[in-house]
Amino acid sequence: MLNLVQSAMATLRARSVELLPIVVLSRPRAKRIIDVVGAALGLLLAAPIMLVVAIALRLSSRGPIIFAQERCGLGGRKFRFFKFRTMIDGAEDRRASLDHLNEMTGPVFKIARDPRITRLGAVLRKTSLDELPQLWNVLRGEMSLVGPRPPLPEEVARYDAYQFQRLGVVPGITGLWQVSGRSCINDFETWLELDLEYARRWSLWLDFRILAKTVVVVISARGAQ
Numbered sequence: 001m002l003n004l005v006q007s008a009m010a011t012l013r014a015r016s017v018e019l020l021p022i023v024v025l026s027r028p029r030a031k032r033i034i035d036v037v038g039a040a041l042g043l044l045l046a047a048p049i050m051l052v053v054a055i056a057l058r059l060s061s062r063g064p065i066i067f068a069q070e071r072c073g074l075g076g077r078k079f080r081f082f083k084f085r086t087m088i089d090g091a092e093d094r095r096a097s098l099d100h101l102n103e104m105t106g107p108v109f110k111i112a113r114d115p116r117i118t119r120l121g122a123v124l125r126k127t128s129l130d131e132l133p134q135l136w137n138v139l140r141g142e143m144s145l146v147g148p149r150p151p152l153p154e155e156v157a158r159y160d161a162y163q164f165q166r167l168g169v170v171p172g173i174t175g176l177w178q179v180s181g182r183s184c185i186n187d188f189e190t191w192l193e194l195d196l197e198y199a200r201r202w203s204l205w206l207d208f209r210i211l212a213k214t215v216v217v218v219i220s221a222r223g224a225q
Helices: 002-018 029-060 091-101 119-127 134-139 163-168 188-201 204-220
Strands: 066-072 078-084 144-146 172-174
Touching (some): 134 172
16 A cells, blocks of 8 residues: 555656756757768677677576666657666566665665676676667657756756756766766756756867767776676
């Protein structure tokens, strides 16, 4: 009974959030062209690596190769978000039992040593190879190469009016948060301000700078979990 009440309250919060006013910034044509070309080239060049990862996932643990999850994109619109599976099969069902270990403030869940992560999953996260399937999300127009990370619907349901503004731009694979420390940032408000700063300062030059810094961050594995 308690679960039903909590579920109903979460639904009401989500619906109330959807009614909040939000300034949705239009995506310049040049940014979309760069996204499509970059994602297509990325998928083509990364295809051999993705095949190896897929085979390794199939042989190393039970569960699907691709983890698909509902996320919120531009304006709170929901879409299917893809990444290589890095956790044990059924990890989402164990999430509630780990809430007390959450190391992030605000409506976000993150723990440094998540017991649900597999050995291979830890390697994929450390190298950011688990993010490669999101290039397909970019091709579909649901994400961009650069932008805020797309949140879970239950996280958005806990946003206040100010926090909801981070959904005013298309979410991305990388962004200011990723190149500023990623999981080393444990304060959601700092994360939020980085996302809003990106929206205010956006330019193609800023995107190129973030992409260049992302390469350095990925190679150094700085802030990865």
